[in-house]
Amino acid sequence: MTTGLTQDAGWEIGVSKTLPLPASAVWEFIASPEGVVLWLGEGARLPTVKGESYETRDGVTGEVRSYRPGDRVRLTYGTSTVQVAVSAAKDKSVLRFHQEHLADAAERERQRAHWKAVMAEVVDALGVA
Helix, strand or coil, rough: CCCCEEEECEEEEEEEEEEEECCHHHHHHHHHHHHHHHCCCCCCCCCCCCCCCCECCCCEEEEEEEEEECCEEEECCCCCCEEEEEEEEEEEEEEEEEEEEEHHHHHHHHHHHHHHHHHHHHHHHHHCC
């Protein structure tokens, strides 16, 4: 099977990083207006109710599929689905960005670069290495 191509979700990409912070602190930032702008986009407000919609300044629209405070949010992002999850790992946490239902391998590579850049911005904003 081709890397990044799944039977159920089509083309997908995931980027994760272990951070030296408690999961609650990472979630608090990711769900805050400052954090949301980094991963969801300018002008977007993070909806917290299943079925609630959003729109970014760039015109990307979507709706919440699930929202579990302190854990994860899944939402549609145009024609794809994005999940942002935070999990505890001892005295650290793991932040994951996952996107599925991408158009093709080229979009997968573009989104890999995008999520790596987003992760770098989040790490910088949190002041951790």
